[in-house]
Amino acid sequence: MSAIAYRFAVNVTPKPGILDPQGRAVEASLGHLGIVGVSGVRVGRRIELTVEAASEEAARGVAGRLAAELLANPLIEAHEIELLGSGAPGAR
């Protein structure tokens, strides 16, 4: 088949206004590390995956479905999809 392998990253971040205790914990520990000037820390997930499809659009569609249905919880999380590269199937 003429499928191409697309590598995507799905970045999932807590929506603004949603509690992010992990981000707060990172900020709280900056002092111990002697790091200053850092703020607005938000901790989310990054999922990298390869989709084999006939076109970038098709591949993006699959990644998008996966992101919306599985990887992110729309109630609390935002997500964006980033194309990392593409190539022949099997070669990652």
Next chain:
Amino acid sequence: MSAIAYRFAVNVTPKPGILDPQGRAVEASLGHLGIVGVSGVRVGRRIELTVEAASEEAARGVAGRLAAELLANPLIEAHEIELLGSGAPGAR
């Protein structure tokens, strides 16, 4: 002061060869979702943060230290730093 606010993302992913149980579980569940053609799933973290510094180099340095010492575990995780944007301090 002449500090500028730089917004970074730190992407933390399991190193190649290191077992990634989460990625494996996601892959195993794709069948139930009726999704085919997805492989090589790796689950990591994405941390977004703002660094105030006089220059991009300086800001990147701070983000890098934070990533290496706190956000990623160098034994099992790789990380990369991505500049998301910059602007006047306080405006995120």
Next chain:
Amino acid sequence: MTAPAGGGAGGAGGALPLHRALGVTDDELLAIGDRLGRAPNDLELAIFSVMWSEHCSYKSSRPLLKTLPTEGEGVVAGPGENAGVIDIGDGLAVAFKIESHNHPSAVEPYQGAATGVGGILRDIFTMGARPIAVLDALRFGDPTDARTRHLVDGVVRGVGGYGNCVGVPTVGGELIFDPSYQGNPLVNVMAIGLLETRELTLASAPGPGNLVVLFGSATGRDGIGGASVLASATFTHDDPSKRPSVQVGDPFAEKLLIEASLELITRGLVEGLQDLGAGGISCATSETADRAGTGMLVDLDAVPRREPGMEPFEVMISESQERMLAVILPERRAAVEEVCARWGLPCAVIGRVTADGDIVIVAGGLTDDGHPAPGARELARMPARALTSDAIVHERVASPPARTRKAPAPGAPEAASDGLPERGMDPGAVLLALLGSANLASRQPVFEQYDSTVQTNTVAGPGRGAAVMRVKGTRKALVATTDCNAPVGGIDPWLGAALSVAEATRNISITGARPLGVTNCLNFGDPTRPEAFWQLTEAVRGLGDACRALGLPVTGGNVSLYNESPAGAILPTPEIGVVGLLDDIDRLTGPAFRTEGDLVFLLGAATPGLAASEYARLAGIAPEDGPPVLDLVREMALQRLVRAAIGRGLVASAQDVSAGGFAVAAAECAMWSGLGARLRLRVASSPAVDLFGESPSRIIISGRPQDADDLVRLAAGHGVPIEQVGTVGGSRLVIELAGSGATGAAEERGSRVADALDLPIEELDRVWRTGLSRILGWDAGS
């Protein structure tokens, strides 16, 4: 000396011959050649290096372990199997074992501890037992040090992360801080399982022609060199070249592995079952074959892999987690595959059992009837015995240190005394300091990160002495604890080990249960150092003596050597795990006082010796002081007495006197019940010894006034001293000191020592409850 040829080619580090790079000494290389009748090739050498590591071969400790008593009532499986198994009646048996994961946890605390839990659980369900409990015994350096805090945090999260997910409750353990563990923390994990006796499954590979099945996770490059390099070489955490590729645990896969393995066993589908741990496929194949006197033909290509391009040696010694090896009859293949598939686990036939006693590894596949396929290459051939039971044994040299008496612990106050500390004056202040101290404060901030109630058997979880699990479908309960008195071991390793056995079994007996057997994890230093080997030798002697005196079998255990860092060796730490059986759970007795007006008794009597006590850590000791003595005959009599008294319903509560002494034990009885007590203690030697000394063989019990005469008579019949020391009641703990020694020490020093300790329970409780979080810098609350 010139080493025989053998894999000079692949040698890492240029000039270093391969065998040495792999940690194989020149002598060992000769011994390998002897057993093979030729020089090993590189693959064989790599396999030998792992199998002959201290970790897998017990080459330094095996002769010592042979001296331990292993016979006992009901023992179904003892040392040599993956876990000890003891019959508990009703067609049931209990399997238990303790193991270390010290060095991996020092490198990567979360994964090190997590995979430690995973490994010991596999030892349990390999036997056909469902894991029902985990206990974690942890030792670290200075709790205020940043690196220690990082380790504590990671290890605790790792234990919980794994145990919570697989659904085995963590019901007990230990958390001890001592400077000697600064560079080398200890992570020992004990697991307990329950099985129907008829389902006992052994790790052997009988029946030439049987299939060898590998199931569970795919094999990756995890922990390559881990067993040989990591677990056997002196560890420096700054040396990146020693950093192996870290093993990552997958508790979800383990949960599936438990269910699949137990289903295979219940349905009678396996002839033998063995988990894969250190040494990976090499170890599992050779050990199961050796136990059955068979050999194995291993089809390397059939091993499911996680990564492309793995070398044969990597496949053979990989320590990828969550894998099992089963030996099955050929006709059961489909049924086995069906079970694995249902649980979502990869499963592959990787070889055949053979009759010739050799482990033979081939590339290129096997024929259907189990012979190397045409064109297949034989990569290695080694007698299974040579890899396991006939591995090299080293006769190490033991010699006691020139000065066995150690200086007081670093950081201990200069001013030494066997009285009450000048600074403290008030014994109440000393008690509060002890209750809030790193080693005695409540461990709740740690164990509340564990699921201790899953499986709905936990009658007494962590926090108040031994753990108690009911056995569903019976009136019985299993009682378990871990203990180790390492500080005394630092002065006298025989005594340290014997005291550990005494305390652990006493913790079982005070619930009313009868100790069944002992498992142990011997954490020691570099055995090539005569002093460290002497410590090991003495500790094993102490362990054996105590178990013989108390009539208990040692059913298994684990040895962890080379626990040293540039800062020095750890205290000799023979961690003891004990499981006991309570026949009637209605008789279960706890440490907390029960009823206002009950009388309080002290069974046994204090003896002098404050060295290595928590009090000494706080206050220092007189330079000439030593540790307390242990009389194993008295200990046995005491434990018999308390079990008999509980059996007759004469005891409302029972708490043993251990770390922190009488005062701390009494405070626990009070805090945990919310009931105070007014006690009067006759001082025999000095106030510090009677209040805070840790001499063994003492128990505080409470009982109804009308049972006092029976109790006194029963104690006399057992030859155990008993003293009525007071009454339960009120909201304060009052301990008055009476007798000739009460004021003598104070007068000598010309200082004023209060002769009574009088504190509200609330205050005791607050100090005890908040101590650990404060010391570790963990913020309380959520």
Next chain:
Amino acid sequence: MTRIGVVVFPGSNCDTDTLHGLEVAGAEPVALWHEQASLDGVQAVVLPGGFAYGDYLRAGVIARFSPIMRSVSAFAAAGGLVLGICNGFQVLAEAGLVPGALLRNRGLRFLGRDVLITAERNDTAFTWLAGERRPLRMPVAHGEGCYFADDETLDQLERDGQVLFRYVHADGTRAGEAGDPANPNGSLRAIAGVMNAAGNVAGLMPHPERAAEAVLGSEDGLGILRSLVEATRRRAAEGIVPTVAGVVR
């Protein structure tokens, strides 16, 4: 006999506990494998605790796509009684069968200990035998139990009586949000359990099945299990299985 199904996902680890607890509560419990579509004719369904699919990614999210969950959703839509405990609650929330989401505990640590909760209502199929507004003691054991919904939703849940359990102090007063040890995970408005608008699907984080026998130190959870079992029995007797929700008097 009242047949109540307990769904077994790969990684469920409270399935046998829940089967046992339901039996103690008087039901005939039936294990339901995640890959089956049929509910085997059970009269109510419980999603048990554990770590379905390892709880990897997000607690409960992968389990939600199991074949059996399609049947559970249909059963719920038809009015069948469904209770999710701990991980089961997380699965229900991910599946949208109950409102809200369960975030990581605010303390960022797994927490296993006894808590006190009260039933906010005693007229539901899950609480009518649980004990009138009395603090109930039972264990929690979870890392992701912080109940979250936006303010509007929270107001609506309170208004419509969909808040089923709250964390409380010993005197029965509602626990605070962050920093109050009585609220183990920092749940908003101290919410420990909720139900759907129809009142036939409920989830809670604490484990009633671990507090269903005196030997385990508390029987307070038994009332919750018995509520479900008895409500199911009555509905069966009335020939309404499954049926549109209801409040059991």
